[in-house]
Amino acid sequence: MNIVVLVKQVPDSGADRNLRSDDNTTDRGSANNVINEMDEYAIEEALRIKEAHGGEVTVLTMGPDRATESIRKALSMGPDKAVHVLDDALHGSCAVTTSRVLATALGTLDADLVICGAESTDGRVQVLPHMLAERLGIAALTGARTLTVEPGADGTVLTAERQTEEGYEVVSATTPAIVSVWDTINEPRYPSFKGIMAAKKKPVQTLSLADxxxxxxxxxxxxxxxxxxxxxxxxxxxxxxxxTDEGSGGVALVEYLATEKFV
Structure with missing residues (x-):
């Protein structure tokens, strides 16, 4: 199975994050940038599927030069190769244009399965999997907390438990498809020293907008x-x-809560 994992480099959510004063976009130059947390779970799920069913795992990233750091970190976990969409003109892209570029890149990779995190910690819009599915004309299993992969009569069958506020829904589709995952789906592995060294030699293809x-x-x-x-x-x-309770503290408390529209 040919699996592609979407990986985004984002500012560390545990550190101070800022927007640039010139164009109000995320200031990535001054931030401590890391792999989007949910994407690590997507990488792990892709590796588990590969270990169970065979195939190849490719990391796909759209971002500036510094995103190479996250690409190598992702490769150290076990994927086979990576594709980096790199072009200065991409700065400031919204979710709609990002989905267009990534869908075009995915069209060159002939993926059976695309896996990504359910959201990014910088944008948190949760729309990219749906947009990609629409552009590619494939099924979308979003918000998965579990995922099973089984052979079927018309192709590989994917079954996911989709996490909801009330519990979960069971949804299924045949490949090709895109799956987004939450952090309840697995526990990502730590890169080993061997994996870190091997990541330095794994191929990373760079694609420009012209490409x-x-x-x-x-x-x-x-x-x-x-x-x-x-x-x-x-x-x-x-x-x-x-x-201050001077005999009417209860009344004063209720009046305050009423002014704040709590009661």
Whole structure:
């Protein structure tokens, strides 16, 4: 089975994150950038499927030069190779144009199964798997907490438990398909020293917009369908209101809660 895992490099959610003052996009240059957490679970699931059913795992990333660090980290976990979509014109791309570029890149890889994290910790829009499925004309099994892969009469059958607020739904589809996963699906492996050394020699193909046949003017900030107009820092936390009980503390507390629309 030919499996492609989508991996995104994002600013570490545990550190301070900022937007650039010139164009209101994420300031990745000053951030501590890491693999998007959910994507590590996607990598692990792809490796488990490969170990059980054979095949090859390819990492696909769209990002600037520094995304190579995350590509090598992903490869150290066990995937076979990587594709890096790299072009300065991609800066400022929205989810819609990102899906167009990634769908075009996926079209060159002939994937049976595409796996990605259910969301990225920087954007958190959760729409990319659906957009890719629509562009590629394939099924989408999103928000999976479990995934089983079995041979079927018309191809490989994927069955997922889709996590919901009330519990889960059981959905299935035949390949080719895209699956997005939550962090409840598995426990990602740690890269071994052998894996880290081997990752340095694994092939990484770089593709530009010209290679994909996507016009630069239709992506990036120029082609974005949504932009951040302005931003400001979250105000510092201030001390809370204090209700002093002088015999009518209960009434004062209820009145305060009413003004804050809690009661």
């Amino acid at each position: 994909l046949g996507v016009p630069a003017a239709e992506v990036g900030s120029a082609g974005a369908t949504s932009v951040v107009v302005e931003h400001s820092k979250r105000p510092p936390r201030s001390g809370g209101a204090k209700v």
